[in-house]
Amino acid sequence: MTLTIDGRQITVPKGTNVLEAARALGIDISAFCYHPGLSIAACCRQCLVSVEKNPKLQPSCQQTAGEGMVVHTTDPQSTHARKQMLEFTLVNHPIDCPICDKAGECTLQKLYFEHDNADSRVDVPKIEKPKVVDLGPHVVLDAERCILCTRCIRVCDEVAGVHELEMSQRGSHQELGTAPGARLENPYSLNTVDVCPVGALTSKDFRFTMRAWELEATPSVCNGCATGCNTEIHHKNDRVWRLVPRHNPDVNKYWMCDEGRFTYHGLRDDRLAVPTIEGLPATWDRALARAAEQLKAALKSPAQVAVVLSAQHSNEENFALAKLAAAWKVTNVFVSASAPAPGRADAILRDADVDPNARGVQAIAGAAVKPFAELEAGINTGAIRAVVALGDALALGDAAQGRLHELDALIVLAWREVGAARAATVALPIAAWAERGGTITNRAGVVQRQHAAVLPPGQAVAGWEALVRLAQATGASLSKTAWSHPREVHKDMVAAVPAFAGSQWGREARPIQLRFANSRG
Amino acid sequence: MAGGHAHDAHDDHGDGPEVLSVSDKNPRVRTIQVKRPTPAESSYLAATAKGLGVTLKHFVKNTFSRRKNTYIETIEYPEQKFEYPERFRGLHRLMHRDDGAVRCVACMCCPTVCPAHCITIVPAQTDDNGIEKYPATFEIDELRCVVCGLCVEACPCDAIRMDTGIHAKPVEERHEAIMTKDLLLELGARSTAVQGGEGADWRGKK
Numbered sequence A: 001m002t003l004t005i006d007g008r009q010i011t012v013p014k015g016t017n018v019l020e021a022a023r024a025l026g027i028d029i030s031a032f033c034y035h036p037g038l039s040i041a042a043c044c045r046q047c048l049v050s051v052e053k054n055p056k057l058q059p060s061c062q063q064t065a066g067e068g069m070v071v072h073t074t075d076p077q078s079t080h081a082r083k084q085m086l087e088f089t090l091v092n093h094p095i096d097c098p099i100c101d102k103a104g105e106c107t108l109q110k111l112y113f114e115h116d117n118a119d120s121r122v123d124v125p126k127i128e129k130p131k132v133v134d135l136g137p138h139v140v141l142d143a144e145r146c147i148l149c150t151r152c153i154r155v156c157d158e159v160a161g162v163h164e165l166e167m168s169q170r171g172s173h174q175e176l177g178t179a180p181g182a183r184l185e186n187p188y189s190l191n192t193v194d195v196c197p198v199g200a201l202t203s204k205d206f207r208f209t210m211r212a213w214e215l216e217a218t219p220s221v222c223n224g225c226a227t228g229c230n231t232e233i234h235h236k237n238d239r240v241w242r243l244v245p246r247h248n249p250d251v252n253k254y255w256m257c258d259e260g261r262f263t264y265h266g267l268r269d270d271r272l273a274v275p276t277i278e279g280l281p282a283t284w285d286r287a288l289a290r291a292a293e294q295l296k297a298a299l300k301s302p303a304q305v306a307v308v309l310s311a312q313h314s315n316e317e318n319f320a321l322a323k324l325a326a327a328w329k330v331t332n333v334f335v336s337a338s339a340p341a342p343g344r345a346d347a348i349l350r351d352a353d354v355d356p357n358a359r360g361v362q363a364i365a366g367a368a369v370k371p372f373a374e375l376e377a378g379i380n381t382g383a384i385r386a387v388v389a390l391g392d393a394l395a396l397g398d399a400a401q402g403r404l405h406e407l408d409a410l411i412v413l414a415w416r417e418v419g420a421a422r423a424a425t426v427a428l429p430i431a432a433w434a435e436r437g438g439t440i441t442n443r444a445g446v447v448q449r450q451h452a453a454v455l456p457p458g459q460a461v462a463g464w465e466a467l468v469r470l471a472q473a474t475g476a477s478l479s480k481t482a483w484s485h486p487r488e489v490h491k492d493m494v495a496a497v498p499a500f501a502g503s504q505w506g507r508e509a510r511p512i513q514l515r516f517a518n519s520r521g
Numbered sequence B: 001m002a003g004g005h006a007h008d009a010h011d012d013h014g015d016g017p018e019v020l021s022v023s024d025k026n027p028r029v030r031t032i033q034v035k036r037p038t039p040a041e042s043s044y045l046a047a048t049a050k051g052l053g054v055t056l057k058h059f060v061k062n063t064f065s066r067r068k069n070t071y072i073e074t075i076e077y078p079e080q081k082f083e084y085p086e087r088f089r090g091l092h093r094l095m096h097r098d099d100g101a102v103r104c105v106a107c108m109c110c111p112t113v114c115p116a117h118c119i120t121i122v123p124a125q126t127d128d129n130g131i132e133k134y135p136a137t138f139e140i141d142e143l144r145c146v147v148c149g150l151c152v153e154a155c156p157c158d159a160i161r162m163d164t165g166i167h168a169k170p171v172e173e174r175h176e177a178i179m180t181k182d183l184l185l186e187l188g189a190r191s192t193a194v195q196g197g198e199g200a201d202w203r204g205k206k
Helices: A018-024 A076-090 A107-115 A151-160 A191-195 A258-268 A284-298 A315-327 A358-368 A372-381 A398-406 A463-473 A486-496 B002-012 B045-064 B109-113 B150-154 B181-187
Strands: A002-005 A008-011 A048-051 A070-072 A139-141 A166-168 A175-177 A201-203 A216-221 A230-236 A239-245 A305-310 A332-336 A386-390 A409-414 A426-429 A438-441 A447-450 B019-022 B030-032 B119-125 B133-141
Touching: A002 A018, A018 A048, A048 A076, A076 A107, A151 A191, A191 A201, A191 A239, A216 A447, A239 A258, A284 A386, A284 A409, A284 A426, A284 A463, A305 A315, A305 A358, A305 A372, A315 A358, A315 A386, A315 A438, A315 A463, A315 A486, A332 A358, A332 A372, A358 A438, A372 A398, A409 A463, A426 A463, B109 B119, B109 B150, B133 B181
Parallel strands: A002 A070, A305 A332, A305 A386, A386 A409, A409 A426
Antiparallel strands: A002 A008, A048 A070, A139 A201, A166 A175, A216 A230, A230 A239, A438 A447, B019 B030, B119 B133
8 A cells, every 4th residue: 555644655565554554754743642552543633634525533543545645734723623623632631740750751741732822721620530549459540640542441451351341421520430349450450551652651669769761761572471572661860760661563462461560579589699609798899709619529520419400590591500510510400490381371461481592591401301300309318419500499399498508518609698508618799680691592592682780789790790700619611712791602692502693792772761762651 | 942943053054163064864863073183282382381371371360469458368267257148048947836846848849859769758647637748857967968949839838948047067977968857856946938838828828
């Protein structure tokens, strides 16, 4: 379909709407109710355009592009109509931007500056509606701010598959809400906050904590389960404030689940910030010397040493540890994985496997991995005298857990001081998923890149770097070229592991300040 | 582009250095004639004599001018105090609502606009459904403050003012220069601004 928009021709696939065609040309037609990931409602009338040979203005979101269609978006008639529509939308909208969490990323704010920027001509009182309505466990509604675009209703219907929200009343008394007694409690409820073009729906988790315009966004991938939803980490002053989904048509489209959004809370809990020896803080030099001493004694017979990879850590970290195991001639390689949560799985995004990188570890270690039960048995019988583990989660039974203290060496590289890291003879602090660059492989085998958004706390370093230090301390060599950047680890990994063929490290993402990113939602 | 061009043209005329050649790759890269000081200038003899002349002039004026209308600029502090100009701002203060609560709604406009990053606000939620938000902490580091007054300009609800006329006090420890919410409220008073604006019928009131 070839059509002309504002005098410029564009060819789009059949079925594309005029609004998308215009966006492809770089013409951003204003809209509230249109969302590329949802069905079309055409109820906000904010995207009206003139179509030649058509007596009335058409909503460009609903108007399918036709062959030879001539569309004007800047003619006086449609410009005036959109301006009036915006004024109409603003009639009952409270101008409480200073206390509204959406301010700074609000579509209505943005369009007001673009279209009108004039004082209100309304001198009748605004209609009062309920404020601070507790819609569900994660979402608060301010019905006065709502501009009735119905995006949130469609998100619940079409993404979560439950009809939990609905409009009641008519005209300017129309009001969003749940059925009496019902709550907005589907596991995807916070997507309604993302799509809300104004501050009507706000997240309890983020509400009043930080202004949107102060935040910086770094692209990343959710570490919460095997789906690997693409996310943006919104951070400020080396602290993460929220996670929001990032569009990826192949993985998560525009959405992510509520549980995934809250994974950032763990970044500040129980952090291991300095190396520890027998639970007491130490310097890196002393910790590495102690680890090397213990490992060298144990490595005299590599059969009594076990190396545990982790499905919760990146491919680069696991590859470095697998290389280290090979350099030490250790064949007892295990993978620690979390217990699956079958209740969590649905056909939308959430997966029963709560480890983000099970496929990646499988690809790296492959056939060399021994069943985890053998590690447990080895610890229980005393056949295994030393363990080098990535991550704090060693899913051992009570008997083996109690015998961890009897090991000659338990070297743990972890970012939290829990589980195995507390029992370790030497624990080395490493950067968490939001603090280091790396790749993880999702359940479909898509290798995705996580970027470092914030600095690791204290003396923690990226996992691969901690492993390089450990290798140097034990006199092992990980690579012909000394690694100085995760890019080099990735390059060696792509060359060594067939499953990663063609994978690119890509460019480092610089954080985008949301102040300059216009509206979201 | 037009603006940049006009600017370039302006540079060529003015009192700028003499341009010897202009790069063909980038017109803003030019070779200019550098003016070096002459040997007489670099000896600084003439300049030294001129400077001593200024000193001598002030010495004569201070010594022989009439005592009453003294030429000397120093004042006899602390008996005599310097009068600040009328528009001197002084320390910040936080204004009160009718019920004595802080007017600030923690909108974070002032820390956003503050060029010195001296304002720290931690917002929190109130039970008041009309306002919802208040500052749990509100701190101003008066050592960092550059007294520009942008925070007052940015404030949408007449919550922060810089009109106390109180000079920031000298402190022995840095933390003493941080004004907490309590201190700022102590200096404040009830604001006469109408809460929530004048309302929908503002035209009838005029």
